[in-house]
Amino acid sequence: MDLAALVASRVCHDIISPVGAITNGLEVLDEEGSEDMREFAMDLIRKSARQASAKLQFARLAFGAAGSAGAEIDLGDAQVVATGFMENEKSNLNWQLERHLMPKNFVKLLLNLILIANQCVPRGGEIKVEMSGTPQSPSFTLNAAGLNPRIPLGMKETLSGEEPERVDAHSVQPIYSLLLARECGMELTIDKDEDCVKITALPTE
Template sequence: MSQLKDLSSLDLSALVASRVCHDIISPVGAITNGLEVLDEEGSEDMREFAMDLIRKSARQASAKLQFARLAFGAAGSAGAEIDLGDAQVVATGFMENEKSDLDWQVPRNLMPKNFVKMLLNLILIANQCIPRGGVITVTMEGEPADPEFTLSAKGLNPRIPLGMQDTLSGEEPERVDAHSVQPIYTVLLARECGMKLSIVKDEDIVRITALKGA
C-alpha cells in the first residue's frame, strides 16, 4: 500500500475522526430535531413523539460513541489489555441500532488491546456485508494472547462491498479517504497483531477470518 506509506499519523487520525463524526451526526441531529419540536409544538402527542425521538437517538449516539472509544480510541497505554466482556457489551449496544443481530461466542478474557480493536472493526465490516439484515456470528480459537477469529455474516443477499476484498488482502486501495479508512485501519491493526485477513462469500454467508502469519 504505497499510499499508506505516505499517510502520516496525523492524516490517519484525522480520517478516523471524520469517520467517527460521520457515524454520530445522524443521531445527534435527531436529538436537535426533537428539541426543536419541544420548543415549537404545543400538542401533547407531538411532545411525546419528540421525547421518544430524543431518548432513542441519545441511546444510539451513546452506543456509537462507546463502540468508537474501544474500536478507534487509545483504550489505555501501550501494551494494555481490554476485557472481552466490555467489548461484547459495546458491540451488542452498537448492533442494537442496526438491522442485524450479533451472536457473540467469544469467551470472556483479558486480551491485548489491538486484537480487540481489530475484532470490533471486523464487526463493522461484517455488518456492511448484510445491509438488509441478518446475523453476525463471532467465534475465536486459540489463547487470548494468540487468537484467531472468524466472523460469519448471514442474511438475505449478502455482498462483499466494492474494493473490500482487495483492501483486506493488503492490496493498494484506489483512494484513502474517510470512507475507505475504516477497512484500511483494520488492516493496519491486523499487521500490528501479526495476522492476515480474508473475506469470502459462500451462498448466503460472508466469512471474514483473521489468522496468524501476516
C-alpha cells in the same frame, strides 16, 4: 495525519444522524404545544441519545487509545459495546466468545471486523463471532449471513494488502483494520458463498 483525519471523519459520520435527531426533537419541544407532539419529541430524544451513546462507546474502544501501551481489555466489555452498537443496526450479533482479558489491539481488530461484517449484510441478517486459540494468540472467524450478502467493492483487495484506488472516510475503516492486523501479527481474508460472507483473522506465524 491523513489516517487520523479520515478515522475522525468516519466517527463523526456515524454520530451525526442521532445527534441531529436530538436537535430536531428539542426544536419540536420548543415549538409545539400539543401533548402528543411533546411525547413524540421526548421519545425521539431518548432513542437518539441511546444511539449516540452506543456509537461513541463503540468508537472509543474500536478506534481510540483504549489505555496505555500493552493494556488489556475485558472481552465482556467489548461484547457490551458491540451489542449496544448492533442494536441500532439491521443485523443481529451472535457473540460466541468467552470472557477473557485480551491485549487491546486484538480487541480493537475484532470490533473493526464486526463493522466490516455488518457492511456485508446491508439488508440485515446475523453476524456470528467466534474465536479459537488463546487470548494472547487468538484466531477470529466472523460469518455474516443474510439476504443477498456481498463484499463491498474494493474490500477484499484492501484487506489482502493492496493499495486502494481511493482513500476516503468510507474506505479508511478497512485500511485501519489491515494496519491493526499487521500490528497484531495477523492476516485477514474475506470470502463469500451463496448466503454468507466469512471473515478470518489468523496469526501469520
